[in-house]
């Protein structure tokens with residue numbers, strides 16, 4: 001197993017809130033190599049002791065059940081180096097003394113610094129075999145910048161030693177989509193255009209942009225969430241059964257889905273998409289401020305796009321992809337709505353009022369599976385059958401935390417398992433489609449519609465959101 005982590009972006013939010021606490025849990029569970037070491041790297045001019053002082057309370061806060069001994073054991077394994085990531089020599093110098101070990105470099109930094117950082121890693125000898133590289137999303141901000149990152153870095157390190165993260169793939173509920181689809185006969189039988197009317201994939205957040213303005217002002221909801229997490233969910237829902245669970249067999253199937261996505265055309269932009277930005281409002285009784293990006297940025301905090309997969313299985317089935325910040329609640333779910341029954345026998349309810357079967361995979365905050373059926377169990381005891389919707393609900397009593405996803409991803413990268421990481425051709429195919437959406441928005445001048453924080457996006461969002469979300473909102 002690789003035993004040395006070079007963690008770039010060590011003072012950043014991701015590292016402090018999720019990455020170091022994940023390492024702490026892995027260490028506490030005895031899952032890291034005995035001689036495990038971390039070199040923490042960032043611009044700030046700390047020394048190792050100063051960095052440990054900053055990290056200690058963050059670890060205690062993120063993982064209150066950790067023992068003081070485990071925290072100290074992790075801190076003692078960490079040393080800190082200040083580094084200028086725009087300067088390859090500075091990077092090469094900062095990783096010196098470790099390259100005779102088996103290193104994994106983790107870049108938790110803006111993608112604009114990937115190339116110069118990797119140039120330094122290559123100079124310092126940290127990209128030669130057997131060293132590995134973990135890269136956070138997003139890889140670039142469009143096809144062109146992604147291509148530059150992929151090809152330049154690809155000149156220094158082979159694809160089989162690169163691990164591109166999408167932390168959604170590390171979530172147990174997301175992996176469960178594969179288990180449910182391919183571990184049961186029931187689903188596969190109806191999993192196609194003959195039985196499925198539509199699919200909604202929703203990732204809603206109640207949090208705002210808060211503190212990530214510089215990144216977000218260049219990204220927006222489409223590039224931040226749909227390009228990565230939501231397209232990955234779409235792939236898992238729509239892909240063909242892989243020949244095996246080997247990493248490349250799964251990734252082969254995912255990339256086929258991405259390549260089957262019909263580019264969005266400017267002429268259809270208003271019908272097939274919506275973009276919004278939150279204004280001031282209230283969430284859970286608390287006032288929330290409007291998002292004001294810097295001058296010149298017109299990014300959205302809400303995006304809905306109807307994706308069409310032009311292949312044998314899915315032609316004609318709309319996949320509504322929706323995400324937004326400052327929405328009423330944090331919830332991620334996949335909602336699969338089936339077609340109406342072919343021939344309706346019942347008087348009550350009338351055919352048009354029957355609720356179609358629906359399968360809901362709620363991924364967070366709780367992991368739930370719901371199946372909506374029509375049943376007569378609650379109808380009158382005698383007389384005509386009267387049907388009513390019945391909800392079968394399976395709650396899975398496990399918490400789903402981002403930190404746990406990172407634990408899994410760390411272990412897989414240390415062990416060399418690529419199944420939960422994104423291959424270069426997936427990145428290219430995802431950007432290709434996202435570029436079509438961004439271009440369509442630009443060419444059609446699709447307006448940015450305001451929505452008050454605490455509401456389910458702008459009014460036009462109703463066409464993209466799953467019906468249960470809207471029904472709950474009107475009940476509430």
Ligand code: BG6
Nearest residue numbers: 137167205207224225364401402
């Ligand atoms: C990140 C995005 O990748 O995912 C953030 O950059 C978003 O904007 C986050 O808030 C959501 O992740 P999770 O695991 O909290 O749903």
